[in-house]
Amino acid sequence: MPTYSQTYRASVDDPERFWLGAAAAIDWDSAPRRALDDSNAPFYRWFPDGQLNTCVNAVDRHVAAGRGDQAALIYDSAMTGVQRTYTYAELQERVARFAGVLVAQGVTRGDRVVIYLPMIPEAVVAMLACARIGAIHSVVFGGFAAKELAARITDAAPKLVITTSGGLEPGRTIEYLPIVASALEIAGTQGIAAVIVKNRPQIPGTAQDFAGHDIPWLDWDELTAAAEPADPVPVAATDPLYILYTSGTTGKPKGVVRDNGGHAVALEWSMRHIYDIGPGQVMWTASDVGWVVGHSYIVYGPLLVGATTVLYEGKPVGTPDAGAFWRVINDHGVQALFTAPTALRAIRKVDPESTELDKYDISTLDNLFVAGERLDPNTYDWISSVLHRPVIDHWWQTETGWPVCANPRGIEHLPIKPGSPSVPVPGYRLLVLDDQGVPAPTGEEGNIVLALPLPPGTLTTLWHDDDRYVRSYLSAYDGYYLTGDSGYIDAEGYVYVLGRSDDVINVAGHRLSTGGIEAVLAGHPAVAECAVIGVHDELKGQRPSGYVVLKAGADITPDELRGELVQKVRSEIGAVASLQEVTVVAALPKTRSGKILRKTMRQIVAGEEFSTPSTIEDPAVLETLAETIGRGRE
Numbered sequence: 001m002p003t004y005s006q007t008y009r010a011s012v013d014d015p016e017r018f019w020l021g022a023a024a025a026i027d028w029d030s031a032p033r034r035a036l037d038d039s040n041a042p043f044y045r046w047f048p049d050g051q052l053n054t055c056v057n058a059v060d061r062h063v064a065a066g067r068g069d070q071a072a073l074i075y076d077s078a079m080t081g082v083q084r085t086y087t088y089a090e091l092q093e094r095v096a097r098f099a100g101v102l103v104a105q106g107v108t109r110g111d112r113v114v115i116y117l118p119m120i121p122e123a124v125v126a127m128l129a130c131a132r133i134g135a136i137h138s139v140v141f142g143g144f145a146a147k148e149l150a151a152r153i154t155d156a157a158p159k160l161v162i163t164t165s166g167g168l169e170p171g172r173t174i175e176y177l178p179i180v181a182s183a184l185e186i187a188g189t190q191g192i193a194a195v196i197v198k199n200r201p202q203i204p205g206t207a208q209d210f211a212g213h214d215i216p217w218l219d220w221d222e223l224t225a226a227a228e229p230a231d232p233v234p235v236a237a238t239d240p241l242y243i244l245y246t247s248g249t250t251g252k253p254k255g256v257v258r259d260n261g262g263h264a265v266a267l268e269w270s271m272r273h274i275y276d277i278g279p280g281q282v283m284w285t286a287s288d289v290g291w292v293v294g295h296s297y298i299v300y301g302p303l304l305v306g307a308t309t310v311l312y313e314g315k316p317v318g319t320p321d322a323g324a325f326w327r328v329i330n331d332h333g334v335q336a337l338f339t340a341p342t343a344l345r346a347i348r349k350v351d352p353e354s355t356e357l358d359k360y361d362i363s364t365l366d367n368l369f370v371a372g373e374r375l376d377p378n379t380y381d382w383i384s385s386v387l388h389r390p391v392i393d394h395w396w397q398t399e400t401g402w403p404v405c406a407n408p409r410g411i412e413h414l415p416i417k418p419g420s421p422s423v424p425v426p427g428y429r430l431l432v433l434d435d436q437g438v439p440a441p442t443g444e445e446g447n448i449v450l451a452l453p454l455p456p457g458t459l460t461t462l463w464h465d466d467d468r469y470v471r472s473y474l475s476a477y478d479g480y481y482l483t484g485d486s487g488y489i490d491a492e493g494y495v496y497v498l499g500r501s502d503d504v505i506n507v508a509g510h511r512l513s514t515g516g517i518e519a520v521l522a523g524h525p526a527v528a529e530c531a532v533i534g535v536h537d538e539l540k541g542q543r544p545s546g547y548v549v550l551k552a553g554a555d556i557t558p559d560e561l562r563g564e565l566v567q568k569v570r571s572e573i574g575a576v577a578s579l580q581e582v583t584v585v586a587a588l589p590k591t592r593s594g595k596i597l598r599k600t601m602r603q604i605v606a607g608e609e610f611s612t613p614s615t616i617e618d619p620a621v622l623e624t625l626a627e628t629i630g631r632g633r634e
């Protein structure tokens, strides 16, 4: 077996050979003869002459190989008590039939389909059905409110919207249909042929309730019962498979575009080499299909290698208790679990002695993988001592689609260093640069960048916005992709990711834009200006904290204003934004050119030393702010 170092060297010394080799694990309708097309740099394309179908690779080929009876998908709903296993043959049948529904609705190759579904099997079926016919799916996380959904519908311009009567959150139901109706009112229905609704008996609302609207609302079950299964359509490796919107530094989400070929090759490779999971093994990623982690490691990754994936509808705690994760491992023989540190902190808070764990047999578990936010050494120590298994921190982003840094368990068991997601994954050339673009000395913090071209499976552009792609990621340093994270590399080549250097925050593993929250606050009639910053949170890693300046003569108490702003953020972005704190301040500290000094504000809130920037417009504002915040802390 080659070592990590050998594998890494092979990937960067001869990427062409390395990735064509990896591509052999994929079934192609027309096998690629070349790996990289750099003729239109910086818009690199992988496997330019390859043709394939991602759904065939994720489903049909396993049935054809005689493993139709093997479990492909295990749906485990802690919210309803339902457990249901779908074999590869059943999944194929369902996906082909739903692909037939899409075709009957006029969806063809290249059309977009917006999927707004919670963690139910239909989400996976809908995604794979799009892939089957070459349509481009765009899944929107169920925790987003109407306005966010509308922004994504406007940008993706879908032919269809697929949704459900609702989702289940602890203690309440989320009715999706009014949210979709309101999003369509904002976005308009132009070009949309229909809304397809999966009715869930637990939640009121059916397609018929919206019969009066200007486009048809159709019932998932009725359509599938009448549909003819659709055959897979070969697509170009470079054709988009999906668009996934993620938070940027402004309120406008970025539509990350993923291709078919590079994605299939990279994810298949990552399953074996990073997660050490192959055919017939069980992987459970406790995330949501609305995030990249869900796309890559609930849906595509495990299925591409013919493993079994667990789709868990529930929480780490409270559904019904802090033993939920251990119960799922026990029930389904999970070998690899992937979750966010916040979920582990939630379990520890409720069950610090891990007494729940004693009730279950988790002997199948080989590795726990965590990502989504920094794994603090405290949480690492606790969970390692509880599980007695390797806890593998790994770092990546929506844009990269698969891990950038990891301890690649299928290649070599490298030593684990708490606080570090280990080393660059083969294919990625990672550097830490200072603001002038000079590589930072070992151990010194700087901007984490990746040398171009990025490996297969990473974003190819932003949907219909090549300029923004270049502006956002490629313009800071010539020849490098800017990750937006800062960190350092130690003497042994281990990478430490310290946090974002932009205005993106991570709240309970959910990526949010402070700019987006600010836009909502600024829309309140009493607010003259505002700033939102991310502050440390014991459970969620970070939480947003808002600072607002009132308009002259605004007749509202700080408590009333806070209540209204919290509600406004919940209804315009969604409950996941978790804005609870709003402080009214006399003024915001700014530079002479009008830029709000958010970094200095973050330092003040964290109680850290801060220096007054030389560009400050009025130093007195900073002093008053520090006093107000200091009083709040007392």
Ligand code: COA
Pocket (backbone or CB within 6 Å): 118, 141, 142, 143, 144, 167, 169, 170, 174, 286, 287, 288, 291, 293, 315, 316, 317, 339, 340, 342, 343, 346, 371, 372, 507, 508, 509, 510, 574, 575, 576, 577, 578
């Ligand atoms: N649909 C609708 N609402 C949702 C939702 C969804 N899919 N997901 C979360 N929400 C709501 C919650 O109900 C909650 O509402 P409330 O304010 O009325 O209680 C709010 O959004 C905040 O939710 P969350 O951030 O999940 O916090 P929480 O306190 O409910 O739970 C954890 C905390 C740690 C248990 C939970 O955040 C968790 O499991 N996190 C893991 C995150 C994850 O997997 N991220 C993916 C990256 S790997």
Ligand code: AMP
Pocket (backbone or CB within 6 Å): 246, 291, 292, 293, 370, 371, 372, 373, 374, 375, 393, 394, 395, 396, 397, 398, 399, 421, 483, 484, 485, 497, 498, 499, 500, 506, 509, 510, 511
């Ligand atoms: P997302 O695009 O939602 O996956 O969020 C990506 C961002 O989450 C990264 O840019 C990091 O800021 C953060 N992140 C993800 N994984 C880790 C990790 N293992 N350690 C530190 N930060 C992480």
